[in-house]
Amino acid sequence: MKLRKNDIYLIIVAVILGIVAGLYIYLNKKPGGKAVLKYGNNQSMDIDLSKDREINLESNGIDIHLDIKDGAIAFIQSECPDHICERFGYIKNIGESAICLPAQASVTIISE
Structure with a gap:
């Protein structure tokens, strides 16, 4: 099959x-000033990242440890079996999320 001129265009x-x-x-990533933590039975917490x-905290029978540093937040330790939530690392840009499914906990960055 030979490419024609229009195919190249x-x-x-x-x-x-x-x-x-x-x-x-890439250029429109904006750091957020707050995060929303949702966990357990529809409990939520607004977190100031400054x-x-x-x-x-404990959610769904699992202890969770979150670290807030330099305007970013991360799951640093969880007693869940797979520890995938710890691999998200620090999140800081609006719209980014980190989730721990076994603990039914999620963190989402929002604007101020």
């Missing part, structure tokens, strides 16, 4: 659109 336009979309997403601290 279409490929070039698709690549340019992909690069522009990627740059737009103060460094640790939060320890």
Whole structure:
């Protein structure tokens, strides 16, 4: 199969659109000032990310330890069996989330 002139133009336009979309997403990441922690039976907590601290709580029978540092938050320790939530690392940009399914806990970054 031989590429025609129009096929090459279409490929070039698709690549340019992909690069522009990627740059737009990358350059518009904005750090949030607050996070919402949802856990247990519909309990929630608003967290100010400007103060460094640790939060320890129990959700669904599982102890969770969260760390807030430099405007970011992370699950640093959980007694869940797979520890996937700890691998999310620190999140700080609006819209980012970290979730611990066995503990039924989630953290989402929101704007101030």
